[in-house]
Amino acid sequence: MKRINSVVLTCLLCFAAAVQAAEVRDVRFWRAPDHSRVVFDLSGPVTHELITLSNPDRLVIDIQNTKLAADTVNLQFANSPVTGLRHANKPGGALRIVFDLSAEVQVRSFLLAASGDLHDRLVVDFLDKGETVEAQVIKSVETSSQRDVVIAIDAGHGGEDPGAIGPGRVKEKDVVFQIASRLKERFERKKGYRVVMIRNGDYYVGLAKRRDLARKAQADFFVSIHADAFTHPQANGSSVYALSKRGATSASARILAQRENDADLVGGVSLSDKDQVLAGVLTDLSMTASLDASLSVGAQLLGEMAKISRLHSKRVEQAGFAVLKSPDIPSLLVETGFISNPGEANKLKSSSYQSSMALAIFEGIDRYFRESPPPDTYFAALKRGDIPGGQRIASSAREYTIARGDTLSGIAQRYNVPLSDLQRHNQLSGSSIRVGQKIKIPAS
Numbered sequence: 001m002k003r004i005n006s007v008v009l010t011c012l013l014c015f016a017a018a019v020q021a022a023e024v025r026d027v028r029f030w031r032a033p034d035h036s037r038v039v040f041d042l043s044g045p046v047t048h049e050l051i052t053l054s055n056p057d058r059l060v061i062d063i064q065n066t067k068l069a070a071d072t073v074n075l076q077f078a079n080s081p082v083t084g085l086r087h088a089n090k091p092g093g094a095l096r097i098v099f100d101l102s103a104e105v106q107v108r109s110f111l112l113a114a115s116g117d118l119h120d121r122l123v124v125d126f127l128d129k130g131e132t133v134e135a136q137v138i139k140s141v142e143t144s145s146q147r148d149v150v151i152a153i154d155a156g157h158g159g160e161d162p163g164a165i166g167p168g169r170v171k172e173k174d175v176v177f178q179i180a181s182r183l184k185e186r187f188e189r190k191k192g193y194r195v196v197m198i199r200n201g202d203y204y205v206g207l208a209k210r211r212d213l214a215r216k217a218q219a220d221f222f223v224s225i226h227a228d229a230f231t232h233p234q235a236n237g238s239s240v241y242a243l244s245k246r247g248a249t250s251a252s253a254r255i256l257a258q259r260e261n262d263a264d265l266v267g268g269v270s271l272s273d274k275d276q277v278l279a280g281v282l283t284d285l286s287m288t289a290s291l292d293a294s295l296s297v298g299a300q301l302l303g304e305m306a307k308i309s310r311l312h313s314k315r316v317e318q319a320g321f322a323v324l325k326s327p328d329i330p331s332l333l334v335e336t337g338f339i340s341n342p343g344e345a346n347k348l349k350s351s352s353y354q355s356s357m358a359l360a361i362f363e364g365i366d367r368y369f370r371e372s373p374p375p376d377t378y379f380a381a382l383k384r385g386d387i388p389g390g391q392r393i394a395s396s397a398r399e400y401t402i403a404r405g406d407t408l409s410g411i412a413q414r415y416n417v418p419l420s421d422l423q424r425h426n427q428l429s430g431s432s433i434r435v436g437q438k439i440k441i442p443a444s
Contacts, residue, residue, distance in 0.1 A: 036081065039124075046064060309360075321333050400415075
């Protein structure tokens with residue numbers, strides 16, 4: 001009898017847990033260029049149903065076995081088709097949410113399961129009709145063959161995804177957007193460049209879409225800006241990362257790539273929106289050329305960043321970053337410092353350091369394109385002396401500091417110069433080099 005009672009009690013407890021209502025603990029709104037997003041933070045998994053109504057236009061969401069525990073009175077839906085939110089409890093324990101709309105819209109919704117520190121979430125997107133207002137830059141096809149070099153600047157994270165959070169609640173998404181904006185201003189001041197910003201405000205863009213926007217703009221270069229974090233606040237220094245066709249070049253690069261690749265889980269991207277770049281694309285010939293260019297630009301960036309910041313790594317590290325997997329666009333991810341380090345967090349949120357970092361990134365990219373411009377660009381014509389009154393770009397040697405893991409043949413390949421020229425230019429009889437040694441890279 002005792003055993004029967006204990007079984008009954010266990011069943012009753014299980015039943016009680018099963019019927020316990022979930023809670024909507026918070027409701028947030030984000031506006032992106034092509035859609036408006038509402039995110040419901042939940043205490044547990046739920047099921048839901050969407051109903052669209054007209055005359056007047058409304059979206060009804062019934063969330064089963066759920067109650068509202070969030071305050072929605074002050075929720076604002078600026079610059080969106082949503083004009084208001086109402087809610088009521090239905091018989092049977094369902095929560096009904098009603099969005100009043102200014103017009104008929106296309107809607108999508110999906111659930112994101114709890115992961116790490118994140119709770120379950122219900123994401124509802126109201127998609128804008130017609131063409132999106134995402135920034136587009138189309139390369140010129142003028143017969144003069146003096147088009148601008150197109151630079152895609154990606155401020156990491158955004159919107160629902162704050163990125164790393166440092167002392168004083170300084171958020172990575174805010175810091176890197178400021179640096180990205182200052183970098184944009186730098187490029188716009190110089191003739192020969194056009195810029196596309198992957199995000200123009202505080203909203204999240206999926207990792208695959210970031211690449212797609214750069215490719216849609218036919219970018220010549222893609223730079224993704226971030227601020228690192230680590231469990232130990234002593235970690236410090238800036239670093240540069242490129243894609244790896246094999247494994248990561250270090251444990252820290254592998255860990256960082258995994259963390260950045262998980263951003264879609266935080267930012268609220270549907271789990272059905274899977275990465276369409278297959279592993280096989282890494283064997284494409286264009287990928288080899290893009291990686292070589294990426295490593296060359298990365299070396300330039302490290303040289304400039306070393307002038308204003310300690311380098312966490314003195315070489316361009318490589319790992320499988322999803323955001324860098326454009327096979328035909330040279331791409332880099334720049335970690336501007338450790339936001340988890342109190343000293344670096346203070347620097348990262350200061351306008352002076354943001355400007356200095358933007359200038360360092362600009363100088364590194366600019367030097368590469370002035371020395372190795374695409375043949376149909378303004379910089380190529382300038383280098384050839386084809387522009388009347390233009391100051392011809394001089395070909396000059398560059399200095400490079402040997403880092404751990406470097407080989408002379410690898411450096412020659414990275415900078416597209418013959419190994420024999422590299423040896424002759426530096427008066428080297430063999431291929432022996434040492435960490436910290438400075439060598440000159442002859443103009444290719």
